[in-house]
Amino acid sequence: MTPLALVFLALPARATEPVDPFDEADEAELFRAEERVVTVASRYAQTVAQAPNIVTVLTDREIRTRGYRSLSDLLRSQPGVYVTVAQESRSLAWFRGVTSPDNNKFLLLVDGVPLYDGVYTHAWIDAYIPLVDVKQVEIIKGPGSAVYGTNAFAGVVNVVTYRAEDLQGGFARVETGSFGRRSASGVLADRITVGSFPVEVRATARALEFDGDGMDTTPTGERDVSGLNPTRALLGRFGVTIADLDLSWTVIDYRHTYFVNPQDDPLSVLFQQDDAFFLAYRDQLATASYDLKLGSFGHVRPAVSLQVHDDPGQYAYLGDPSTTVDPTTGEATTSFTGTLVETEKRTSRVHAGVDAALHPTPAHTSLIGVGADVLRIHALEDRSFVNFSSAPVTPSDFAVRDPDARITNLYGFLQHTWTASYWAELTAGARIDQHSYFGIFTSPRAGVLLVPSDSLVVKMLYGRAFRAPTARELLVDVGVDENGENEFVAGNANLSPEVIDTVESEVTATPVTGLTLRGAGFFSAVGQEINSVTGNHPKLGTHYYDNTGTTSVFGGEAQAAWDGQRVFLDSTYSFTKAVDGDTQRDQYGVPQHMVNSIVSLEAVDGLRLSLLSDYYGTRPRKAWTPDSKRPDGAPVHLLHAAVATDALAGGRVRADLSIRNLLDTQYADLVYRNDANATNVDDNGVVSAKYPEDIAAEGRAVTVGVEVSF
Numbered sequence: 001m002t003p004l005a006l007v008f009l010a011l012p013a014r015a016t017e018p019v020d021p022f023d024e025a026d027e028a029e030l031f032r033a034e035e036r037v038v039t040v041a042s043r044y045a046q047t048v049a050q051a052p053n054i055v056t057v058l059t060d061r062e063i064r065t066r067g068y069r070s071l072s073d074l075l076r077s078q079p080g081v082y083v084t085v086a087q088e089s090r091s092l093a094w095f096r097g098v099t100s101p102d103n104n105k106f107l108l109l110v111d112g113v114p115l116y117d118g119v120y121t122h123a124w125i126d127a128y129i130p131l132v133d134v135k136q137v138e139i140i141k142g143p144g145s146a147v148y149g150t151n152a153f154a155g156v157v158n159v160v161t162y163r164a165e166d167l168q169g170g171f172a173r174v175e176t177g178s179f180g181r182r183s184a185s186g187v188l189a190d191r192i193t194v195g196s197f198p199v200e201v202r203a204t205a206r207a208l209e210f211d212g213d214g215m216d217t218t219p220t221g222e223r224d225v226s227g228l229n230p231t232r233a234l235l236g237r238f239g240v241t242i243a244d245l246d247l248s249w250t251v252i253d254y255r256h257t258y259f260v261n262p263q264d265d266p267l268s269v270l271f272q273q274d275d276a277f278f279l280a281y282r283d284q285l286a287t288a289s290y291d292l293k294l295g296s297f298g299h300v301r302p303a304v305s306l307q308v309h310d311d312p313g314q315y316a317y318l319g320d321p322s323t324t325v326d327p328t329t330g331e332a333t334t335s336f337t338g339t340l341v342e343t344e345k346r347t348s349r350v351h352a353g354v355d356a357a358l359h360p361t362p363a364h365t366s367l368i369g370v371g372a373d374v375l376r377i378h379a380l381e382d383r384s385f386v387n388f389s390s391a392p393v394t395p396s397d398f399a400v401r402d403p404d405a406r407i408t409n410l411y412g413f414l415q416h417t418w419t420a421s422y423w424a425e426l427t428a429g430a431r432i433d434q435h436s437y438f439g440i441f442t443s444p445r446a447g448v449l450l451v452p453s454d455s456l457v458v459k460m461l462y463g464r465a466f467r468a469p470t471a472r473e474l475l476v477d478v479g480v481d482e483n484g485e486n487e488f489v490a491g492n493a494n495l496s497p498e499v500i501d502t503v504e505s506e507v508t509a510t511p512v513t514g515l516t517l518r519g520a521g522f523f524s525a526v527g528q529e530i531n532s533v534t535g536n537h538p539k540l541g542t543h544y545y546d547n548t549g550t551t552s553v554f555g556g557e558a559q560a561a562w563d564g565q566r567v568f569l570d571s572t573y574s575f576t577k578a579v580d581g582d583t584q585r586d587q588y589g590v591p592q593h594m595v596n597s598i599v600s601l602e603a604v605d606g607l608r609l610s611l612l613s614d615y616y617g618t619r620p621r622k623a624w625t626p627d628s629k630r631p632d633g634a635p636v637h638l639l640h641a642a643v644a645t646d647a648l649a650g651g652r653v654r655a656d657l658s659i660r661n662l663l664d665t666q667y668a669d670l671v672y673r674n675d676a677n678a679t680n681v682d683d684n685g686v687v688s689a690k691y692p693e694d695i696a697a698e699g700r701a702v703t704v705g706v707e708v709s710f
Contacts, residue, residue, distance in 0.1 A: 039112060040138040040158035042367055042415060043147060044357035049457045052427040052447035054506050054520055056139045063131055065600055065608045067642030067658030069703055071125035077612060079557045079574035079596050080141055084589065085669045085695055088279060089256055091126040095141055095155035097553040097578030097590045098526065101672045105467055106155035107148055113287050118309040118347025118375055121151055121470050127233050128254045129159060132173055132185040133204040136160045143465030143502050146431045146445035149411055150468040153500055162189040164200045170710055177703035180211035202239035231256040244291040255280040279313040298358035304351065311345035340385040346378040367415040377405040377471055397479025397487050405475055408436040425449040437474055438496050441466050459506040469495040473530055473545045480541060489532040490544040500526045514563045521556035550581030568600040586620035588673035589633065593617030606647025612640040621670055625677045628689035636667045654707040661700045668694035
C-alpha cells in the first residue's frame with residue numbers, strides 16, 4: 001500500500017458496500033477506506049479521491065432511490081451536464097458546454113469497453129442501455145483520451161454491471177408506467193463449480209416497450225403524430241469467468257421512430273406509424289480478456305472485442321400535392337409526389353490490445369498499453385425511391401462507395417503515478433494514436449493530488465483529448481441536384497480530429513463527519529471543430545465537412561452535501577460559459593446556470609423518499625437565428641420524486657416508484673443549432689421559422705418497479 005493510501009483510511013466512508021470491478025487484491029485496503037472505487041480514470045482500481053480526473057460515482061441503490069429510469073435521467077442530474085434531445089428522438093448529453101448533434105464528444109463504456117455505433121460514433125444514453133443490471137455508473141467530466149483515445153473528449157461514462165460478489169444469485173424485475181411503459185427483466189450473477197473449477201456466470205435479459213414519452217413538434221400549419229415515439233428494446237447479456245479468463249456477449253435490438261418529421265397532410269401522418277417507418281439499431285458486442293496477476297507487482301490484461309452494428313431504417317416524405325381537372329367530366333384528381341428512403345448502415349469494429357498496471361515499488365504505479373482498432377464499413381447507404389417507384393435512384397445520392405472501406409487506428413499509452421510523499425501524488429502520461437486518415441495524434445495528461453490533511457483533497461489537472469472524424473464525416477459521397485448543388489453534406493477524407501485542451505482543479509473538504517464541501521473550476525479550448533460548411537470545393541461540391549471553428553469554455557461548480565444516518569442532502573451550482581471563437585456568441589443551447597439538488601430521507605428502515613430539483617437557466621439561441629428570429633430558450637425548473645423500499649418479504653422483494661417532472665412542467669428542448677435558423681417561405685414570399693415550437697419535452701411520467709430476488 002502506498003503512503004498516500006494510508007491517508008485515505010482516515011476519510012469518512014458511506015455505508016454502502018464497496019465495489020471493485022477488477023478485484024485487485026493489492027487495493028483491498030482502499031476498498032475498506034473509501035467505497036467509491038472506480039476503474040474509469042486509469043483502467044485499474046482507484047478511489048474517487050485518488051483518480052487523476054474529476055469523477056462522480058452513482059451506485060445501484062442511489063439509482064433506485066432517486067428514480068432514474070435511464071442514463072439520460074441520471075446524467076440530467078449531474079452538474080455541468082446538459083441533456084437535450086435530437087430530432088431523431090435520441091437523447092444527447094453535452095458535457096461542460098461542448099455540444100454535438102451526436103453523442104460522440106463523450107465516451108460510453110460498458111465494463112470498460114467502448115460501445116458506440118460505427119457510423120456516427122454515437123453513444124446511447126436513453127432506454128438503449130438498461131440500468132437494471134448496473135452496479136454503479138462512473139462519470140468523468142473532462143478529457144480521457146490519454147487512456148481511451150477518441151471520443152473521450154469532454155467526458156467518459158463507464159457503466160459497471162453486476163458480478164457474482166454483488167448478487168450471489170439474481171432477481172426478476174417488472175415495470176409499468178406512463179405512456180404505455182412496460183418492461184420485464186431478469187438478472188443473474190453467481191458462482192458455480194464445474195468439475196473442480198469455480199465458474200462465475202452472469203446473465204441479463206430485458207424487454208421494454210413504451211408508446212411515447214410525450215415529446216412532439218408542432219410546426220406552424222403542419223401536422224404531427226402528437227406525443228408518439230413508440231420504442232421497442234430487447235437486450236441479452238451473458239458473461240462467464242473461468243479462473244482469470246472473462247468472456248461476455250451482449251445483444252441489443254432497439255427500435256423507435258423519427259418523431260421530428262413535420263407533415264403537410266393527413267396521409268403524411270400515416271408515414272410515422274412504427275409498423276412501417278422506423279429507425280432501428282442492432283448491436284452485438286463480444287469481449288474476451290485474461291487477467292494475468294503478478295502478485296503485488298501488478299497485473300497484465302490482454303483483451304479483444306468485436307462490435308457489430310446494424311442500423312436499418314426507413315422513412316418517407318411527400319411533396320406538394322397537385323390537382324388535375326378532366327376537361328371532359330370536370331372531375332378533379334389530386335395526386336401526391338414523394339420519396340421513400342431506405343437506410344442500410346452496417347459496420348464492424350475489432351479491437352485487440354494489452355494493458356498492464358505495474359507496482360514496482362509502493363510509491364510507484366505504471367500503466368502501459370498498446371492496441372489496435374479496425375472499423376470496417378460493410379454498407380452505408382440511403383436508397384431513395386422517388387415517387388414511390390419500385391427501383392431506387394442509381395447510383396445512390398448518399399453512400400460509401402468503396403466496398404472495402406475501413407478505418408484503422410494503432411495506439412500506445414504510458415502513465416506513471418508517483419507518491420512523492422505522504423501528502424502529494426503526481427501523475428503524468430500520454431497516449432499516441434496512429435490513424436489511417438489523419439496520422440499521429442498525441443494526448444498527454446498531468447495531475448497533482450494533494451492531501452494536506454485527512455479532511456482536505458486538492459486536484460490540479462491538465463489533459464488533451466481528441467475526437468476522430470466519423471465514417472459519415474470522412475467517407476460518405478453525396479449526390480448533386482439539378483442546380484449542381486450537394487443534396488446532403490459531403491464527407492471529407494482530409495479531415496483532422498477535433499481537439500480539446502483542458503485545465504481543471506477540484507478541492508474537496510470534509511470539515512466534520514458527514515459534511516462534504518466541494519469546489520471545482522475548469523477552462524477548455526476546443527479547436528479544429530468539424531462542421532458542415534458552404535463553399536465551392538472542386539471535389540466535394542457546395543456543402544461538405546471541414547475543420548472550422550473554435551470554442552472557449554470556462555466554468556466551475558460549488559457543492560455542499562450532508563450525509564446523515566437518515567437524511568442525505570446534496571446541492572450543486574454549476575456555471576458554464578461557452579463562447580464561439582469566430583462570432584464570440586454564447587454557445588447555442590447551453591445554459592450558463594444550473595442548480596441540481598437532492599433530498600433523501602430514510603423515514604423508516606428500508607424505506608427511502610427522495611425529491612430532486614433540476615434548474616436550467618436561459619439557453620442561448622437568439623444570436624444564432626437572424627432569419628428565423630427565434631428567442632432564447634426559457635429557463636426550466638423541474639421537480640422529480642421517488643420512493644424505494646428493500647424491506648419487503650425479509651429483503652427478498654424490492655419496490656420503487658419514480659415520478660419524473662412531478663409538476664408536469666411544460667417546456668421545450670431546442671432543435672439543434674444546424675436547424676435553428678431554418679425557415680419556410682410561402683407563396684407570398686413571407687419568411688417564417690420552420691420549427692417555431694421546438695420539441696415539446698416529456699411531461700409527468702410515473703413508473704413503478706418491483707424486484708423479486710432468487
